[in-house]
Amino acid sequence: MKRDSIFFSGGIIAVALVFFCIAGFYSCKISYSFTGANISADVKTFSVLYFPNRARLINPTLSNDFTEKLKEKMQKQTSLKEEKETGDLIFEGQITDYDVRPMAIQKEDMAAQNRLTITVRLKYTNNKDHEQDFDRSFSAYEDFSSSMNLNDVESSIVPEIIEKLIEDIFNATIANW
Numbered sequence: 001m002k003r004d005s006i007f008f009s010g011g012i013i014a015v016a017l018v019f020f021c022i023a024g025f026y027s028c029k030i031s032y033s034f035t036g037a038n039i040s041a042d043v044k045t046f047s048v049l050y051f052p053n054r055a056r057l058i059n060p061t062l063s064n065d066f067t068e069k070l071k072e073k074m075q076k077q078t079s080l081k082e083e084k085e086t087g088d089l090i091f092e093g094q095i096t097d098y099d100v101r102p103m104a105i106q107k108e109d110m111a112a113q114n115r116l117t118i119t120v121r122l123k124y125t126n127n128k129d130h131e132q133d134f135d136r137s138f139s140a141y142e143d144f145s146s147s148m149n150l151n152d153v154e155s156s157i158v159p160e161i162i163e164k165l166i167e168d169i170f171n172a173t174i175a176n177w
Helices: 002-027 062-077 150-173
Strands: 045-048 089-105 111-126 134-145
Touching (some): 045 062, 062 089, 062 150, 089 134, 089 150, 111 150
Parallel strands (some): 045 089
16 A cells, blocks of 8 residues: 555656646747847848948948848848838948058068958847847958058958958847847
């Protein structure tokens, strides 16, 4: 008789444990993504508005390249649908700086390297949670040999800088880093 009551009470404990595990599983909402995106379930759309180039030094294709790369990142890394202007998430702003400065000064005040820096001001609006809205600048750069002219390296380093900027913006907005 004692032996049966032990199995019975052990069975009740096992059933209770399974019940609490199942209840806990269904009551918790776990959000994960293989792309790093951390998007609320009620966010369905995004809009990327054109980023005009307001820098003193103008790269004629930079605005279009940057805008299209940001759209492409959102399309590839999220399941959100793109809308022209009224998305749940809105990315807008401008390119504020495109600047080359000497770096790594050598003897006789000669630069061994130059640095191209691009700065983008982003106004991010989350129409589902305005506490996540912000307006801030992002900068990225690439160094190149001072023996080369900017025109010689621009086509290879600008895409790298754009990629860094897009990644930083994605992490600050979608991945919430």
